[in-house]
Amino acid sequence: FAELHAAVPGLPLASSRVLPGIVLRRDFAAYCPADGELRALLVTEPLRPALTAPGVEFVVDCEGQYQASLCWIAKRTEALMKYLQSNNVKLLLSSAKQEEVVIYYAKLYGVSVVECLSSEEMALISEITGVSPYTPFGDNMDREITETAVVTFCQPLLLVSKRCVHIGFTSVCAFQPHCLILCGPVDGVNEQHAAALQEAFTMLQQLFKTVDQ
Helix, strand or coil: CCHHHHEEEEECCHEEEEEECCEEECCCCCCEEEEEEEEEEEEECCCCCCHHHHHHHCCCCCHHHHHHHHHHHHHHHHHHHHHHHHCCCEEEEEECCCCHHHHHHHHHCCCEEECCCCCHHHHHHHHCCCCCEECCCEEEEEECCCCCCCEEEEEEEECCEEEEEEEEEECCCCCCCCCEEECCHHHHHHHHHHHHHHHHHHHHHCCCCCCCC
C-alpha cells in the first residue's frame, strides 16, 4: 500500500483520485519524451564503468593519465547508451544514484532516467512486469537485452509543488496497478485517511481470502 498511494497536503479531500499505473515520488534525472509503447530497464548499480576490479588499486601518475581515464569512461558510457538505444530501451529505472556522465549520455541518446528508487519500489515493479534487474555485460555487448519491461506511458506528474513520475506498465499477472492520490488539508489528516484505507483493504483481503475446504 505504501508504494501505491501518494499523500498530497494542501488540497481538499475532493481532489483525491485514482490513477492507472504507479506514481514514483521523485523527479526524472533525465526526461526524454517518447510516444507510444516503450521499453524500460531495471538497474541496481551505477552504470558508469569502473576503471578497476573491486579490491584493485588504480594509480594515476600524471594529469595525462587522469584525462585519458576520464575519456575512456566517457566512451564506455556512450557505448552503453548506444547499446541500450539499439535494444529499444527508452527508460532506465535505477535504485542507484547515477553519475553525471550517465545522465549526459542518456539525454543524448533519448533515454529517460529515474534514479534512487527504493528496494520496495523495485520489488513492486519486478512483480508487476516479471522483469529482473539488468547486470551490465562489461565489454560484451553483442547479445540482445531480453529482460525489459513494457511501458505504456511515462510522463511527469505535478502534485502541488512536488514533481513525480507517472508510469504505466503492461502487467504479466492479474494484478493491474493503480495509485491512489490522497489529498487533504494537512499531513495529519492524510495519514489518518491512509491508515483507514489500508485497514479497509486488509479487511477486504481477509474477507475474500480463499478458504481451503
